[in-house]
Amino acid sequence: xxxxxxxxxxxxxxxxxxxxxxxxxxxxxxxxxxxxxxxxxxxxxxxxxxxxxxxxxxxxxxxxxxxxxxxxxxxxxxxxxxxxxxxxxxxxxxxxxxxxxxxxxxxxxxxxxxxxxxxxxxxxxxxxxxxxxxxxxxxxxxxxxxxxxxxxxxxxxxxxxxxxxxxxxxxxxxxxxxxxxxxxxxxxxxxxxxxxxxxxxxxxxxxxxxxxxxxxxxxxxxxxxxxxxxxxxxxxxxxxxxxxxxxxxxxxxxxxxxxxxxxxxxxxxxxxxxxxxxxxxxxxxxxxxxxxxxxxxxxxxxxxxxxxxxxxxxxxxxxxxxxxxxxxxxxxxxxxxxxxxxxxxxxxxxxxxxxxxxxxxxxxxxxxxxxxxxxxxxxxxxxxxxxxxxxxxxxxxxxxxxxxxxxxxxxxxxxxxxxxxxxxxxxxxxxxxxxxxxxxxxxxxxxxxxxxxxxxxxx
Amino acid sequence: xxxxxxxxxxxxxxxxxxxxxxxxxxxxxxxxxxxxxxxxxxxxxxxxxxxxxxxxxxxxxxxxxxxxxxxxxxxxxxxxxxxxxxxxxxxxxxxxxxxxxxxxxxxxxxxxxxxxxxxxxxxxxxxxxxxxxxxxxxxxxxxxxxxxxxxxxxxxxxxxxxxxxxxxxxxxxxxxxxxxxxxxxxxxxxxxxxxxxxxxxxxxxxxxxxxxxxxxxxxxxxxxxxxxxxxxxxxxxxxxxxxxxxxxxxxxxxxxxxxxxxxxxxxxxxxxxxxxxxxxxxxxxxxxxxxxxxxxxxxxxxxxxxxxxxxxxxxxxxxxxxxxxxxxxxxxxxxxxxxxxxxxxxxxxxxxxxxxxxxxxxxxxxxxxxxxxxxxxxxxxxxxxxxxxxxxxxxxxxxxxxxxxxxxxx
Numbered sequence: 122x123x124x125x126x127x128x129x130x131x132x133x134x135x136x137x138x139x140x141x142x143x144x145x146x147x148x149x150x151x152x153x154x155x156x157x158x159x160x161x162x163x164x165x166x167x168x169x170x171x172x173x174x175x176x177x178x179x180x181x182x183x184x185x186x187x188x189x190x191x192x193x194x195x196x197x198x199x200x201x202x203x204x205x206x207x208x209x210x211x212x213x214x215x216x217x218x219x220x221x222x223x224x225x226x227x228x229x230x231x232x233x234x235x236x237x238x239x240x241x242x243x244x245x246x247x248x249x250x251x252x253x254x255x256x257x258x259x260x261x262x263x264x265x266x267x268x269x270x271x272x273x274x275x276x277x278x279x280x281x282x283x284x285x286x287x288x289x290x291x292x293x294x295x296x297x298x299x300x301x302x303x304x305x306x307x308x309x310x311x312x313x314x315x316x317x318x319x320x321x322x323x324x325x326x327x328x329x330x331x332x333x334x335x336x337x338x339x340x341x342x343x344x345x346x347x348x349x350x351x352x353x354x355x356x357x358x359x360x361x362x363x364x365x366x367x368x369x370x371x372x373x374x375x376x377x378x379x380x381x382x383x384x385x386x387x388x389x390x391x392x393x394x395x396x397x398x399x400x401x402x403x404x405x406x407x408x409x410x411x412x413x414x415x416x417x418x419x420x421x422x423x424x425x426x427x428x429x430x431x432x433x434x435x436x437x438x439x440x441x442x443x444x445x446x447x448x449x450x451x452x453x454x455x456x457x458x459x460x461x462x463x464x465x466x467x468x469x470x471x472x473x474x475x476x477x478x479x480x481x482x483x484x485x486x487x488x489x490x491x492x493x494x495x496x497x498x499x500x501x502x503x504x505x506x507x508x509x510x511x512x513x514x515x516x517x518x519x520x521x522x523x524x525x526x527x528x529x530x531x532x533x534x535x536x537x538x539x540x541x542x543x544x545x546x547x548x549x550x551x552x553x554x555x556x557x558x559x560x561x562x563x564x565x566x567x568x569x570x571x572x573x574x575x576x577x578x579x580x
Numbered sequence: 581x582x583x584x585x586x587x588x589x590x591x592x593x594x595x596x597x598x599x600x601x602x603x604x605x606x607x608x609x610x611x612x613x614x615x616x617x618x619x620x621x622x623x624x625x626x627x628x629x630x631x632x633x634x635x636x637x638x639x640x641x642x643x644x645x646x647x648x649x650x651x652x653x654x655x656x657x658x659x660x661x662x663x664x665x666x667x668x669x670x671x672x673x674x675x676x677x678x679x680x681x682x683x684x685x686x687x688x689x690x691x692x693x694x695x696x697x698x699x700x701x702x703x704x705x706x707x708x709x710x711x712x713x714x715x716x717x718x719x720x721x722x723x724x725x726x727x728x729x730x731x732x733x734x735x736x737x738x739x740x741x742x743x744x745x746x747x748x749x750x751x752x753x754x755x756x757x758x759x760x761x762x763x764x765x766x767x768x769x770x771x772x773x774x775x776x777x778x779x780x781x782x783x784x785x786x787x788x789x790x791x792x793x794x795x796x797x798x799x800x801x802x803x804x805x806x807x808x809x810x811x812x813x814x815x816x817x818x819x820x821x822x823x824x825x826x827x828x829x830x831x832x833x834x835x836x837x838x839x840x841x842x843x844x845x846x847x848x849x850x851x852x853x854x855x856x857x858x859x860x861x862x863x864x865x866x867x868x869x870x871x872x873x874x875x876x877x878x879x880x881x882x883x884x885x886x887x888x889x890x891x892x893x894x895x896x897x898x899x900x901x902x903x904x905x906x907x908x909x910x911x912x913x914x915x916x917x918x919x920x921x922x923x924x925x926x927x928x929x930x931x932x933x934x935x936x937x938x939x940x941x942x943x944x945x946x947x948x949x950x951x952x953x954x955x956x957x958x959x960x961x962x963x964x965x966x967x968x969x970x971x972x973x974x975x976x977x978x979x980x981x982x983x984x985x986x987x988x989x990x
Contacts, residue, residue, distance in 0.1 A: 159827075181827075181828070183830045549827060550823075551823040551826055551827050551833075552627075552819065552822075552823050552826070552833055553627060553628070553819075553820075553823065555627075555632060556627035556628055556630070556632055557628075557630070557666075559628065559666060559814070559815040559816060561814065561889060566814075566815075566816050566820070566885075566889075567820070567823075569823065569824040569827050569828055569878070569882070570824060570878075570881040570882045570885045571824065571828055571877065571878050571881045571882075572827070572828075574881060576877060576881060578828045578829070578874045578877065578878065579871050579873065579874050580829060580830070580870060580871075580874065
C-alpha cells in the first residue's frame with residue numbers, strides 16, 4: 122500500500138519553492154536529459170555531466186560540462202569506477218559549489234558504467250548535504266554485460282538506495298519490448314531512454330514548485346525508497362499516453378494508450394512479485410473538469426487489477442490547453458524473497474535450476490500466467506538483471522536467455538507481442554507542437570535539422 | 581470614415597504565417613494597374629500557411645483590412661485571396677476531343693467541351709479544384725498552339741495543369757474572410773500569384789521556376805514554353821529557421837527571430853566578422869553571448885535541407901532534365917545573407933534573387949520580396965477579370981472579345 126510519510130524537508134519552506142534540477146550523469150543519463158530538453162515543455166534546470174567530451178558536446182542540455190579532462194583527456198572513464206571516483210575528486214570543489222544551489226534534483230544515469238555510476242553517489246551526497254531532495258532514475262545493465270560490470274552496478278545501486286530519497290530502476294533488457302528493436306536494438310534502447318525521460322519528468326513535476334495535486338514527494342519516496350541493500354532488480358514500469366481534447370480523443374483511448382506501453386508487457390507487470398502499487402500523473406489544461414477527472418480515474422482503475430493501490434495526481438497548466446498527458450508509474454514495493462548476493466566477488470557459476478515461480482519473464486514473453494512448473498526451492502539464480510530466465514526451462518517456452526556463463530546462446534525468436542500503438546514521441550517541434558507534422562522521407566521536418574543530423578551546437 | 585470612390589478597385593489578400601497583407605490597386609481605363617497601398621498586420625493563429633486558430637486569424641485579417649482602408653481611403657468589400665498550404669496537390673493531365681464541325685474547324689464550343697471534361701476529372705475524396713490551367717493545345721499533327729480557335733484538326737488535345745486542395749481547409753480560409761463581411765471574388769494559388777509578380781512573359785516562355793520562400797512554407801511553380809508545368813509546396817519556411825535557433829540556443833522565440841533578422845546568415849561569416857553575438861537582455865531574459873558559428877551552423881543546416889528538398893522534388897519531374905532556365909527565389913526568407921550563394925551551390929542551374937516587377941503608384945512596397953505574392957495576385961486578378969465573360973456593352977464587349985480569344989493567360 123502507498124503510505125504517506127511525513128517528510129521533514131517539507132517543513133523547510135525554501136526547498137519547496139525551488140525548481141527541480143535534472144542532472145544527466147554519464148552517456149545514458151545525458152541521453153535521457155536530452156530527450157527531456159527536446160520536448161521542452163516543463164521548466165526545470167537541466168545539466169549534463171560526463172567525462173566523455175563527445176557525449177557532452179552532443180548534448181543539448183543548456184548546462185553541461187566535461188569532467189576530469191586532466192585525468193581522462195575527455196575520453197571517458199571506460200567503465201572504470203576507480204577512475205570515475207578520481208574524476209569526482211578532481212572536480213569536487215566545482216561540483217559542490219554548483220550543487221550547493223540545488224534543492225530538488227532528479228538524477229538520470231545508467232548503472233555499471235564508469236562516470237555515471239561513480240558520480241551518482243557523490244552527487245546525491247553533495248545535494249543531501251545541503252538538505253536537498255534527490256530522486257534517482259537509473260537503468261540496469263544488459264543481461265549479457267560482463268560480471269564485473271554487473272557487480273559494479275549492484276554496488277552503486279545499493280549505495281544509491283542508502284543515500285537517495287527514491288530510486289526508480291529500469292531494466293535495459295526492456296529494449297526488446299519494442300517491435301522496432303528486432304531490426305535495430307537502438308530503437309528499443311531509445312524507447313527505454315524515453316520511458317526514463319518521462320519518469321524523470323514526472324518526478325521533477327512532483328518535486329517542482331506547485332507540484333501535483335494529491336501527490337507529493339512523500340508518495341514518490343514511499344513507492345521507490347523502500348529497497349534494502351540486496352535488491353538488484355527493476356522496480357519501475359511506465360506507461361504513457363497523450364490525447365488531444367480538440368480532436369475528440371476519448372479518455373478510454375488515453376487509458377488504452379497508457380496500458381499498451383511496451384514496458385507494461387501486456388499486463389504481465391501486474392503479476393505476483395512485480396508491480397504492486399502505482400501513481401498516475403495527469404497534466405492537463407484548465408478545461409479539464411472534476412467530472413472528467415473522475416471518469417478518467419474510474420477508467421484507469423477499471424483497467425488495473427482489482428484493489429490495485431493507485432495514487433492520482435493532477436497538474437493544470439496553460440500550455441497544456443487542449444491536451445491531456447497521462448503517465449502511469451508502477452512500483453514494486455515489496456522486497457523479493459531471495460537471499461543477498463555478495464558483491465565483492467565475481468558471480469559464482471550457478472547450477473541449472475528449475476523455473477522459479479517468481480522469476481520475472483523477459484519483456485518479449487507471453488504473460489507469466491501461462492502454465493509453468495511448480496515453484497522449486499529457492500536457490501539464488503543468476504540475479505544481476507531484472508530479466509533472469511533460468512537456464513533449464515519448460516520445453517514449450519522459447520525465450521531469449523540471459524547467459525549464465527556470459528556466452529550468448531541463440532534461441533528461437535520470441536513470440537511477437539500484439540502492440541496496439543507505439544507511444545513513441547520524437548523530439549520537440551517547438552512552436553509547431555500544435556500544428557500538423559511535416560513528414561518528408563520519414564523525417565519530421567519540424568524538428569530542428571541540426572538535431573536530426575546530430576550536430577553539436579556550441580552555446 | 582468617408583471612402584473615396586474608385587470605380588475599378590482590385591484588392592488582393594494573402595493570409596500568411598507571419599503577416600496578412602492586403603494590396604489595393606486601381607485599374608485604369610488604359611488597362612494599367614496602379615498600386616494605391618498595402619495594409620499589413622502580424623498574423624496569429626496561422627501555422628505553415630494553414631489556419632490553426634480561426635478567431636485569431638480572423639482578427640489578424642480584420643486588422644490588415646482596416647490598415648489597408650486607412651492607408652488608401654478605399655472601402656474594401658471584395659478581395660482576391662491567395663491560397664497555400666501543404667495539402668495543395670497538382671498533376672498534369674491531357675484530354676482529347678474530336679472535332680466534327682465543318683472543315684474540322686475548331687470552335688469555342690470544343691474548348692468548352694474540354695473545360696467541361698476536365699471538371700469531371702476525379703479527385704481524391706475531400707479535394708476541390710483550385711485551378712485548371714491550360715498549358716497548351718495540341719493538334720492532330722502534333723503541333724502545339726496557344727489558341728486553336730479557327731484552326732483545323734480532326735482531334736484537339738489540351739494539356740492541363742490541375743491544382744487541387746483539401747476542400748475544408750480551403751473553405752476555412754475563405755470563410756475567415758467572408759465572416760468579416762468581405763466577399764471573396766476569386767482566389768489563386770500563392771505560387772501562381774507570385775509568378776505574375778516576378779516573372780516576365782519572356783521568362784515564362786524561355787522556362788523559369790519561381791520559388792517563394794515564405795515564413796510558413798516554401799512553394800514553387802515551374803514554367804515550360806510559357807505554360808505552367810509544375811507546382812509544389814513544402815511546409816517548411818522562415819519560421820523553421822527561427823524555431824531551430826530557439827531550440828538550439830535555448831532562446832525565446834522572439835529573441836530567436838530578432839537574432840535571425842539582425843545577424844542570421846546561412847553561409848560562413850566573412851573574414852573580420854564578429855565571432856560572437858550579444859543577445860540583449862530584458863526583464864525576463866538575461867543578456868547572452870552566443871557564438872556566431874553556432875548561429876550560422878543551425879541556419880545553414882536548415883536552409884540547405886530545405887533547398888535540397890525543393891531540388892529533390894523538382895528532379896523527380898519529367899521536365900527537369902530539359903530545364904535550362906533560371907530558378908528565381910523570392911519571399912522574405914530568401915533575403916537572409918548567404919542565401920544566394922547557398923542556392924547556387926545546390927542547384928545545377930542559374931539562380932537569382934528576384935523582386936516584384938514595378939507597378940505604378942506607391943513604390944515603397946515594390947522592393948519588398950515578402951509582398952511578391954500579394955502584388956502578383958493583383959496582376960492575376962486583373963487578368964482574371966479580363967478573362968471572365970462580363971455583362972453589358974462598351975468596354976465590357978471588348979473584354980468579352982478578349983475573353984473569347986483567351987488573349988490573356990497565366
